[in-house]
Amino acid sequence: MHPLNKNRPLRRIVLASAVTASGLVMLLALKPHTAPEVASAPQVVSTPAPSGSASGKAVAGTKTVNGDTVQTRWGPVQVKITVQNGKITDVTAIQSPSDNPRDQEINSYALPQLKSEALAAQSASIDTVSGATYTSDGYRQSLQSALDSAGL
Amino acid sequence: MADTVTDPAEAPAALRHAEEVMGTVFSFDIRGGEPEAVRTALDHAVAQLHRVNEVFSTYRDDSQVSRLARGELTLAECDAEVAMVLELGAEAEQVSAGWFSTTYEGRLDPTGIVKGWAAERAAELIAAADGVSGVSVNGGGDVQMFGTPGAHRPWRVGVSDPLRPGGLAAVISAAGADELAVATSGTAERGAHIVDPSTGKSAVTDLVAVTVVAPRLTWADCWATAAFAMGSREGLGWLESLPDVEALLITAGDEVRCTGGLAARLG
Numbered sequence: 001m002h003p004l005n006k007n008r009p010l011r012r013i014v015l016a017s018a019v020t021a022s023g024l025v026m027l028l029a030l031k032p033h034t035a036p037e038v039a040s041a042p043q044v045v046s047t048p049a050p051s052g053s054a055s056g057k058a059v060a061g062t063k064t065v066n067g068d069t070v071q072t073r074w075g076p077v078q079v080k081i082t083v084q085n086g087k088i089t090d091v092t093a094i095q096s097p098s099d100n101p102r103d104q105e106i107n108s109y110a111l112p113q114l115k116s117e118a119l120a121a122q123s124a125s126i127d128t129v130s131g132a133t134y135t136s137d138g139y140r141q142s143l144q145s146a147l148d149s150a151g152l
Numbered sequence: 153m154a155d156t157v158t159d160p161a162e163a164p165a166a167l168r169h170a171e172e173v174m175g176t177v178f179s180f181d182i183r184g185g186e187p188e189a190v191r192t193a194l195d196h197a198v199a200q201l202h203r204v205n206e207v208f209s210t211y212r213d214d215s216q217v218s219r220l221a222r223g224e225l226t227l228a229e230c231d232a233e234v235a236m237v238l239e240l241g242a243e244a245e246q247v248s249a250g251w252f253s254t255t256y257e258g259r260l261d262p263t264g265i266v267k268g269w270a271a272e273r274a275a276e277l278i279a280a281a282d283g284v285s286g287v288s289v290n291g292g293g294d295v296q297m298f299g300t301p302g303a304h305r306p307w308r309v310g311v312s313d314p315l316r317p318g319g320l321a322a323v324i325s326a327a328g329a330d331e332l333a334v335a336t337s338g339t340a341e342r343g344a345h346i347v348d349p350s351t352g353k354s355a356v357t358d359l360v361a362v363t364v365v366a367p368r369l370t371w372a373d374c375w376a377t378a379a380f381a382m383g384s385r386e387g388l389g390w391l392e393s394l395p396d397v398e399a400l401l402i403t404a405g406d407e408v409r410c411t412g413g414l415a416a417r418l419g
Contacts, residue, residue: 126323127301130363131312132338133176133267133292148170148179 066094164285164302169194173201174209174267176292182278183301184285193281197274197289204270207231210261221260240370241265248378248390250349268335268373272296275369294335294376296369297326308419309334314361315406322400324365325419333369337362337376346381355381362387363400365417375399384409 063083082090164184171178178201182190207230209215216234219225227235241254241262254262271291278287279298286299288307297307306327311334313321326332338361348355362380366372375397379387384403391399391411398414 126308126310126320127181128179128288128290128295128307129293129310129312129320130290130295130324130334130336131293132314132336132361133294135176148168 167194169198171198171201174205174270174292176267178271178274178292179290180278181288181301182284183287183299184283186282189282190278190284193278197277200277201270201274204233204266207234208237208262208266210263217260217262237262237265237269240269244371244374244378248374251378251381252374253347253349256347264377265370265374267291268294269370272333272369294333294369294373296333298331307332311336311363311400314338314402321402321408323419324417327419329367331367333366333372335364335369335372335376337380346377348381357381357383358403358405359384359387359401360404361402364391365398365414367396
């Protein structure tokens with residue numbers, strides 16, 4: 001038999017949770033129509049755990065991470081990720097294009113989608129991403145960068 | 153030992169670091185370990201990466217490898233690592249029947265093996281630090297992992313979908329393996345010159361990405377590069393023949409093919 005016959009071509013492996021990670025990254029990774037601005041270092045703000053247990057471990061706190069500002073074809077987008085007990089609990093845009101009605105229309109569906117997809121990426125619970133080698137600039141717009149800044 | 157009942161904070165402490173070097177970014181994720189020992193190991197690993205870049209870069213005229221290629225240095229005059237990497241490269245060239253090579257256009261160019269080897273060595277160095285329970289080093293998209301990220305959880309690696317930017321084609325789990333590497337070669341690859349050894353010209357491939365899963369990144373990276381150049385038919389057959397190697401190949405026609413044992417690694 002031909003050696004290839006034992007290698008069944010798989011249908012595309014669809015991982016519901018993984019595929020939905022794309023939304024988050026697409027917002028982060030859309031080809032900019034202008035050169036991407038140099039991203040600022042992620043800013044991490046920690047707040048103490050709301051009352052809760054007396055253990056007082058740092059991990060139990062709520063952490064918000066401001067992602068890098070990314071140029072999308074719609075304009076600059078920056079997201080804030082809220083992490084509680086090591087889980088993403090919320091994603092909000094702290095900067096998004098809103099200059100005209102079209103921007104506002106896009107925001108009305110793109111931003112809620114970003115949130116649900118980031119939460120889904122969380123449920124795929126991947127630690128890291130393998131892909132064709134990225135450049136330093138490419139890294140800033142990658143899911144790996146988002147994973148690194150979220151520090152999960 | 154103030155053990156309380158299943159505290160989520162029982163997971164080992166994590167130290168994250170991203171370092172820009174070799175034209176890309178290396179991401180470190182270290183779990184557990186004695187904090188000072190971990191910090192020292194990380195600093196050492198990062199310094200080593202910069203040193204590797206200085207010695208091996210083909211973009212720098214004054215690197216040892218550039219000077220070796222021009223005949224200004226002998227191999228014996230270079231750092232010991234140069235001979236070591238060239239030997240690994242020669243082995244990869246032999247195993248892949250020339251599809252992987254450290255020579256490009258008649259000139260010495262070990263770029264294709266250096267990054268994977270360097271990331272593997274960095275992960276190894278950190279894994280040896282006191283009390284470290286898990287480490288993952290991602291060198292620009294190629295990952296070496298040791299141990300586990302938590303007591304009841306394996307490392308999990310998303311594989312980028314080359315045809316759906318931002319999407320994942322698969323998730324690889326390191327469950328049951330104390331060491332695992334995942335390397336991907338693709339059309340977006342930089343730094344690796346892919347040549348058909350039979351023609352000496354740029355390889356014509358029907359693939360857009362090859363992801364190789366193997367215990368060590370040096371080899372996973374070389375095999376991904378070689379199989380990508382071979383194309384889906386020859387590449388898959390060849391990868392099947394290698395021990396301890398599993399792979400996922402994606403063609404330009406959006407067909408996914410994989411080695412027989414890959415399913416056991418899909419998370």
